[in-house]
Amino acid sequence: MNIFSDIEPFMLRAFAVAVVMGPLCALLGVFVTARRMAFFSDTIAHGALAGIALGFLLGFEDPTWPMVLFSLLVAAAILWLKEHTDLLTDTIMALLLSGSVAFGIIVLSMLKNKRGELHRYLFGDILSVGPDDVWLAVVLCAAIGAWLFTKLSPLALLTASEDLAHVCGVRTRWLNYAFVLVLTVVVSLSIRLLGIILVTSLVVIPPAAARNLARNLRQQIILSLVIGLFGGAAGTVASYHWDIPCGPAIVMACIAVFIGSLLVSKLWLNRPTTA
Amino acid sequence: MTHTTCSHSAADIAVSVRDLRVTLGGQQVLRGVNIHLHRGQLVALIGPNGSGKTTLLRAMVGLQKPDSGDVRLFGESNLKKALPRVGYVPQRLALDRSFILSVREFLALRLRETQHWFWHRHRDTDDRLRAAMAELGAESLLDRPIAALSGGQLQRVLIVFALLKQPDLQLLDEPTAGVDSPGEESFYDLIGEVHRRHKLTVVLVSHDLSMVYRHASWVYALNGVVCCEGTPEHVMSADSLKEAYGLNVTPYQHHGHSHGPGGGTVQ
Numbered sequence: 001m002n003i004f005s006d007i008e009p010f011m012l013r014a015f016a017v018a019v020v021m022g023p024l025c026a027l028l029g030v031f032v033t034a035r036r037m038a039f040f041s042d043t044i045a046h047g048a049l050a051g052i053a054l055g056f057l058l059g060f061e062d063p064t065w066p067m068v069l070f071s072l073l074v075a076a077a078i079l080w081l082k083e084h085t086d087l088l089t090d091t092i093m094a095l096l097l098s099g100s101v102a103f104g105i106i107v108l109s110m111l112k113n114k115r116g117e118l119h120r121y122l123f124g125d126i127l128s129v130g131p132d133d134v135w136l137a138v139v140l141c142a143a144i145g146a147w148l149f150t151k152l153s154p155l156a157l158l159t160a161s162e163d164l165a166h167v168c169g170v171r172t173r174w175l176n177y178a179f180v181l182v183l184t185v186v187v188s189l190s191i192r193l194l195g196i197i198l199v200t201s202l203v204v205i206p207p208a209a210a211r212n213l214a215r216n217l218r219q220q221i222i223l224s225l226v227i228g229l230f231g232g233a234a235g236t237v238a239s240y241h242w243d244i245p246c247g248p249a250i251v252m253a254c255i256a257v258f259i260g261s262l263l264v265s266k267l268w269l270n271r272p273t274t275a
Numbered sequence: 276m277t278h279t280t281c282s283h284s285a286a287d288i289a290v291s292v293r294d295l296r297v298t299l300g301g302q303q304v305l306r307g308v309n310i311h312l313h314r315g316q317l318v319a320l321i322g323p324n325g326s327g328k329t330t331l332l333r334a335m336v337g338l339q340k341p342d343s344g345d346v347r348l349f350g351e352s353n354l355k356k357a358l359p360r361v362g363y364v365p366q367r368l369a370l371d372r373s374f375i376l377s378v379r380e381f382l383a384l385r386l387r388e389t390q391h392w393f394w395h396r397h398r399d400t401d402d403r404l405r406a407a408m409a410e411l412g413a414e415s416l417l418d419r420p421i422a423a424l425s426g427g428q429l430q431r432v433l434i435v436f437a438l439l440k441q442p443d444l445q446l447l448d449e450p451t452a453g454v455d456s457p458g459e460e461s462f463y464d465l466i467g468e469v470h471r472r473h474k475l476t477v478v479l480v481s482h483d484l485s486m487v488y489r490h491a492s493w494v495y496a497l498n499g500v501v502c503c504e505g506t507p508e509h510v511m512s513a514d515s516l517k518e519a520y521g522l523n524v525t526p527y528q529h530h531g532h533s534h535g536p537g538g539g540t541v542q
Contacts, residue, residue: 211373
């Protein structure tokens with residue numbers, strides 16, 4: 001007897017996407033948190049809302065590609081403004097985040113038949129994960145995961161010091177852009193499951209929980225992957241079992257692990273904070 | 276500009292900088308700098324804040340794009356090709372506390388044979404890392420996160436990192452910036468020892484004139500341009516320093532060592 005026979009197909013699709021995107025977001029998150037790019041991730045996620053609205057305005061039934069493209073545009077705008085103005089990075093990101101959300105909400109409010117979409121994209125919708133999304137997630141995870149693992153050393157060096165990385169022969173500018181591209185694509189494609197508001201949590205919480213327990217980068221990467229996988233799986237199962245929204249369930253599963261890791265770190269491992 | 280002569284052939288030149296001009300934030304920081312560093316020397320770059328010492332060092336490794344001028348390392352104008360022969364110790368690392376890269380992992384990033392550190396721990400290279408750390412008396416730090424190291428410990432690790440590939444040229448940007456006063460002298464002794472043992476060309480940016488006097492074999496005093504160059508005795512003369520700093524410099528005795536007329540600190 002097939003154990004999956006009693007489970008709804010939409011649930012299986014959501015589960016598949018969650019267990020694939022969870023570890024991928026967590027792996028990216030190790031470098032996102034260390035490079036202080038959590039707000040950057042949040043900004044490109046919110047930028048997606050403008051892309052979704054534009055997609056609907058242009059007549060797309062499925063606004064995935066306009067969403068990804070607009071997020072990339074927001075990421076490019078952040079990098080350009082950072083290089084060509086004296087504005088603080090936080091100011092640039094706050095400007096683009098609020099601008100994208102305002103633009104997206106205005107356009108969606110004008111499209112009377114699409115007003116309901118706002119809630120789905122803000123908080124994620126398990127029902128909106130189609131078969132194509134599963135394949136896209138699997139291919140993306142395989143390609144980006146393989147790329148990240150081949151670039152672990154240059155990325156670690158870049159995170160430690162861009163200057164040192166340059167002197168060691170790393171093409172720092174190219175690697176920075178490639179990392180932003182990969183992060184943007186992964187974050188915007190995870191919005192279906194987790195929603196714009198919660199998607200950054202899957203990038204930030206697993207590495208943060210892993211940081212509480214790990215003694216080196218290797219351990220942090222392995223633990224982040226495991227926590228991302230667990231959060232994705234436990235969240236979707238809990239969502240199905242208790243009929244609660246999937247995105248928040250994944251986030252709460254990750255937060256439960258974070259609290260557990262913090263307690264273990266402070267009470268059992270007696271790990272001091274670094275100065 | 277005042278200078279003393281140094282007898283070396285052109286083939287001995289490790290770093291050659293010609294008419295280097297750099298503008299930062301609308302201000303011309305370097306205004307036609309010419310320097311020629313000879314192999315095997317321990318060269319100090321001194322000068323007041325904003326005199327372009329760090330900018331010059333960064334230009335030497337291609338981190339700072341010049342407006343005009345020419346930088347050559349070992350006769351090579353394509354700096355990328357010369358970089359494998361260069362060790363670089365930046366002024367500081369802006370490490371986030373959440374980045375838990377251990378010293379062992381950090382050092383492994385430097386070597387081709389250990390770049391796949393995530394997948395395996397190679398016994399031979401581990402021995403090599405351990406030996407390199409032991410040389411600088413920092414073996415016990417191998418499993419510590421680099422973000423948790425003190426200023427002095429981090430500088431030692433950065434020097435080990437730079438030395439791992441056995442460079443011909445070692446560049447140090449204010450290597451004692453994060454080191455407390457008592458540790459400073461032994462740190463310069465360590466750099467001098469590394470310079471002798473590895474027969475390196477060392478270029479260091481420093482504010483500590485007494486240490487420069489003790490250890491450097493050649494000194495460049497910068498203030499947008501090279502104000503004077505020569506042996507420490509020559510450059511540390513009150514007149515030369517006044518030309519570089521535009522200020523009076525009071526000689527002082529450093530840790531019981533008697534220095535020449537210029538061995539002191541900028542007042």
